[in-house]
Amino acid sequence: MSHIHASNHPLIAHKISILRNKNIKPKQVRELMHEIGQLLAYEATADLPLKAAEPQQSPLSTYSVVKLAPRIGLVPILRSGLSFVNAVQELLPSARVLHLGIFREKISLQPIEYYNKLPSEPNIDQVIVLEPMIATGGTATAAVSILKDWGIKSTIKFITAVASRQGLDNLHQKHPDVEVFVGVIDEILDSNGYIVPGLGDAGDRLHDTPSA
Structure with missing residues (x-):
């Protein structure tokens, strides 16, 4: 699938390997999520178009100025998607943040x-959805x-740390135009809809809350 971009960056692989460890503390989970989110955002923004702006003056001469052309919106999926927001905003400080809350029902999945905190009319041109894990692909x-x-x-992209192969296939089947930038793809999705080996419940690990 040409719209699925699995990272081959050694830093991402290294950090996800640490993140998988069930014994690390929530503070380290949050720090790793921040770092992974920023690295994935760097990859996801490599093709953003530019437009010319008013020339400016450097210490030595006038120079041509370019700036990002599209209005970009960040859409974190609550609650774990919030872990990527600050990381991506550091790269895209003018991006709007629009929140969606979607949870997976435990029996039916x-x-x-x-x-839903989307305004009445779209005020952005491109969307980057922030979702640390794609399991079944339903959310x-x-x-x-x-x-x-x-x-x-127009353009909708996802950045996600870990995804299952099945979840990516399901997303691609319904929305083949959507690009996904993923840190690592795990092949196994268990009967409860959890990625194996995965990360466990990302929200619980981020916020140190017990699984219900």
Whole structure:
């Protein structure tokens, strides 16, 4: 799938290997998520178009100025997606942040939307969805459908630390135009919808909350 970009960056592989360890503390989980999110965002923004701006003066001469052309929106999927927000904003400080709350019902594994902070009309040109894990792909697929129904018809990208092969296949089947920048792809998805070896429950590990 040409729209799935699995990172081959050694720093990402190294940091995800540490992140998988169940014994690290929530503070280190948050720090690693921040670092991984920023590295993935760097890869996901490599093709952003530029436009010319008013020339400026350096200490020695006038120089040509370019700036990012599209208005970019960051859409973290609550709650674990918040772990990527500050990391990506450090690279894209003018990006708008628009929140979506979607959880996976434990029995059916179907996505349930519970929070939507999108304005009435789109005020952005491109979207980067922040979702540290794509397991079944149900939440990711639902998020894209919500964004398209809202009016985003152009570029939608995901950055995710760990994804299952099945989840990526499911997302691609429903939304083949969406690009995913993923740190590592795990092949196994268990009967409870958890990625194996995966990271466990990313939200619980980030916030030191016990699994319900």
